Amino acid sequence: MRNLLTILFIVIDLTHGWSQTFKEVVYHDEKQKLKALALLSSSPEKRAGVLILPAWKGIDQEAKDAAVKLNKAGYDVFIADIYGEGNIPADNVAAGTLAGQFKSDYKAYQHRIDLALSAFKKEGVDHTKIAVIGYCFGGTGALEVARAGFDVVGVVCVHGGLSKAVERPNLSIKTKVLVQHPAEDKSVSKADYDNLEKELKEGQADYQIITYANSGHTFTNPASNDYNPIMATRAWNHLLIFLEEVLK
Numbered sequence: 408m409r410n411l412l413t414i415l416f417i418v419i420d421l422t423h424g425w426s427q428t429f430k431e432v433v434y435h436d437e438k439q440k441l442k443a444l445a446l447l448s449s450s451p452e453k454r455a456g457v458l459i460l461p462a463w464k465g466i467d468q469e470a471k472d473a474a475v476k477l478n479k480a481g482y483d484v485f486i487a488d489i490y491g492e493g494n495i496p497a498d499n500v501a502a503g504t505l506a507g508q509f510k511s512d513y514k515a516y517q518h519r520i521d522l523a524l525s526a527f528k529k530e531g532v533d534h535t536k537i538a539v540i541g542y543c544f545g546g547t548g549a550l551e552v553a554r555a556g557f558d559v560v561g562v563v564c565v566h567g568g569l570s571k572a573v574e575r576p577n578l579s580i581k582t583k584v585l586v587q588h589p590a591e592d593k594s595v596s597k598a599d600y601d602n603l604e605k606e607l608k609e610g611q612a613d614y615q616i617i618t619y620a621n622s623g624h625t626f627t628n629p630a631s632n633d634y635n636p637i638m639a640t641r642a643w644n645h646l647l648i649f650l651e652e653v654l655k
Contacts, residue, residue, distance in 0.1 A: 460545030
C-alpha cells in the first residue's frame with residue numbers, strides 16, 4: 408500500500424509539473440504578434456538556455472516534448488514562433504508554402520530567429536550560454552543561425568534541409584555545429600550534403616555531421632511514419648553530449 412501511494416504521489420507531481428510548466432511569451436515583429444512557449448527556472452541564478460526552432464507546422468508536440476526533457480536536464484528553454492499569430496498552417500501544403508517563403512527569404516527567417524533570441528534573453532537566460540536546435544524546417548533555421556553569425560555557442564540541425572542558394576557565399580562560421588542527418592532522407596540530395604560540408608570546411612567551423620542508418624526524414628518524431636526509436640534515442644543522446652560541451 409505504501410509503495411502504491413508513493414507511485415501515486417509521483418504521478419500527481421509529474422502531472423502537476425507538466426500542466427504548470429509552459430509560459431507563453433508574447434513578442435512582436437512590427438505589427439505581427441509572435442507567441443513562444445518557454446520553460447524557465449524560478450531560481451535567481453541565470454541558467455544556460457536552448458532555443459528550439461520547430462518544424463514546418465509551427466510549435467508542435469515534438470518541440471514541446473524536447474523542451475520538457477531539456478528543462479529537466481537543467482536548461483531554460485524557449486520554443487520560437489516563426490510564423491506568428493494567425494499564420495499556423497492547416498495542412499502540409501500550407502506548411503510547405505509558408506516554410507518555403509522563409510527558406511527563400513532567408514534574411515526574414517534569420518530576423519524572426521533573432522527576435523526570438525532577444526525575447527529569450529529578456530526572460531533571464533544566461534546570454535553567454537545559449538544554443539539553438541531545430542527540427543526539419545527548424546533545422547534549416549539552426550544552420551541559418553550559424554550562417555548569420557548570431558552570438559550563440561552552438562547549433563544543432565535535426566533532419567533539417569541542408570541546401571543554400573548557390574549565389575550565397577560561404578562565410579566564416581564561428582559557432583559549433585552538429586548536424587543530425589537521416590541516411591534515407593529523400594528531401595536532401597547528395598549535392599546538398601556535399602555543399603554543406605564544403606561550406607562548413609571553408610567557414611573553418613567546428614562541426615560534426617552524424618548520419619543515422621535506416622532512417623527517413625522525420626526519424627526523431629514518434630508521430631511520423633519515419634520514426635526510428637533506436638536512432639532517435641541515439642540522436643537525443645548525441646544532442647545532450649553536444650549541449651553539455653557547449654553550454655558548460
